[in-house]
Amino acid sequence: MAISDAGGPVETAPPAEDGYRVTTVELFFDLVFVFTITQLTGVLAHELSPVGLLRVVALFGVLWWIYSGYAWLTNTVAPTTTLRRLLLLVGMAGFLIMALATPRAFDGGGVAWGLGYLVVVLVHGGLYAQVNRQILRVLPVNLVAAALVIGAGLTSGPPTYALWIAAVLVPIAAPYVIRPGGRFSLRAGHIVERNGLLVLITLGESVVAIGIGLSENPLDTRTTVAAVLGLALAAALWWPYFAEDDLRAESALTRMDDARRTGAIMNAYFYAHIPLMLGIVAAAAGVKKAMAHPVEALHTGPAVALGAGVAAYLLGDAAFRRILRIGSPAIRVGAAVLSLAAIPVGALLAGEAELIALVLIIVAALLTERRSTGGPG
Known part of the structure; x- marks a missing residue:
C-alpha cells in the first residue's frame, strides 16, 4: 500500500461517501485469500509448538501486509474495467500459489511461495500506478520482502527464519523510513x-x-x-x-x-x-x-x-x-x-x-x- 509521511497512504482524488461497496470480484479474491489463511490452520494443527506458531506468525505477517494493501487498492481503484478485473485474477493466482506452498514454506516450498508473492506485489503495484504513481516509491519495499522470502526458500536452519522475520518487518517499518508525502481519503x-x-x-x-x-x-x-x-x-x-x-x-x-x-x-x-x-x-x-x-x-x-x-x-x-x-x-x-x-x-x-x-x-x-x-x- 502507498504510505504517507504520517504512515498513511499517498494522496489521490478524495472519494466521496457515495455508497461504493465491495464488488463480487473482490469477494472472489477474498475467497482465494482465505484459502491461504486456512492453510495456516493446517500448518499450526500439524505442529502445535512454539516453532509451528513462529512459522504461522511469519507467514501471516507477510500475507496480512499485502492483503491490506489490496483492500486499500480497491478502495481507491474500483475493479470495474476488464483490465482491472483480469489483473486481480492474476493476483488471485499468486495467492493460490502461496496457499499451495504454505504447508512446506519452511521446508522446500519457500521459493514457490516467494514467487507467488512476487506476482501479488507486481499486480498490486501495477494497478495502483494507474491512479497514483507514488506507489512506485513504495513498490521496491514490497519487492525486497518478496526477495527475502525467495532467499529464505534457498536456505535452511536459522537463516531461513531470520529472512522470514525480515520479510515481515521490512514493509511494516517502511512508513517510518519512506516519506512520499500526501494522503488520500478512504471510503x-x-x-x-x-x-x-x-x-x-x-x-x-x-x-x-x-x-x-x-x-x-x-x-x-x-x-x-x-x-x-x-x-x-x-x-x-x-x-x-x-x-x-x-x-x-x-x-x-x-x-x-x-x-x-x-x-x-x-x-x-x-x-x-x-x-x-x-x-x-x-x-x-x-x-x-x-x-x-x-x-x-x-x-x-x-x-x-x-x-x-x-x-x-x-x-x-x-x-x-x-x-x-x-x-x-x-x-x-x-x-x-x-x-x-x-x-x-x-x-x-x-x-x-x-x-x-x-x-x-x-x-x-x-x-x-x-x-x-x-x-x-
Whole structure:
C-alpha cells in the first residue's frame, strides 16, 4: 500500500461517501485469500509448538501486509474495467500459489511461495500506478520482502527464519523510513465491509475444521454434540464483532476527517486485526484437534491453541473497539483472560469441556455488556 509521511497512504482524488461497496470480484479474491489463511490452520494443527506458531506468525505477517494493501487498492481503484478485473485474477493466482506452498514454506516450498508473492506485489503495484504513481516509491519495499522470502526458500536452519522475520518487518517499518508525502481519503463503508466479509469468511472456513476433525469418527451422539459445540464457538466469536460493532465502526469512521480516518483504519483494520485473525487460525487448529477425540483430555498444544486463540481474538476485538471508540473494551479483555484460564479445562478434562467453558465465557461477557450499556450486546 502507498504510505504517507504520517504512515498513511499517498494522496489521490478524495472519494466521496457515495455508497461504493465491495464488488463480487473482490469477494472472489477474498475467497482465494482465505484459502491461504486456512492453510495456516493446517500448518499450526500439524505442529502445535512454539516453532509451528513462529512459522504461522511469519507467514501471516507477510500475507496480512499485502492483503491490506489490496483492500486499500480497491478502495481507491474500483475493479470495474476488464483490465482491472483480469489483473486481480492474476493476483488471485499468486495467492493460490502461496496457499499451495504454505504447508512446506519452511521446508522446500519457500521459493514457490516467494514467487507467488512476487506476482501479488507486481499486480498490486501495477494497478495502483494507474491512479497514483507514488506507489512506485513504495513498490521496491514490497519487492525486497518478496526477495527475502525467495532467499529464505534457498536456505535452511536459522537463516531461513531470520529472512522470514525480515520479510515481515521490512514493509511494516517502511512508513517510518519512506516519506512520499500526501494522503488520500478512504471510503469508510468499503473498508468496513471488506474487512468484515474477510472475518466472516474466515470464521466460516473455521467451521470446516469441525468436519475435518470429525471425519474419521462415526456420526453418533458424542460427535454430534462436539460438532454443535464447535459451531457454537464460531457463532460466539461472530457475535461480538458483527452484532452492531461493524455498523458503529462505519459510523465512527464516516464522522472523521481524512487524516484521522486514514490513521484509524491503519490501527483498527491492520494492527488490531492481526491478533483477531491469528486468533481464528489458532482456535480453528485447536477445534480440529479437539474434534478427533472430543470426550478425551486434550494434549497441551491443542488446549493452548483453543484457549489462547479465543483470547487473542477477544483482545484484538477489544483493541478494535478502543481505537474506534465504539464501546468499552474492558469486559472483552476480562473475557480474554478467562479464556486463558479455560486451557486447563481442556488439558485435564476434555476438549468438549473447554469448548463449553469458552462459549459460556463469551456469552457471559456479552450479557454483561448488554446489562451495563442497555444495548443489544
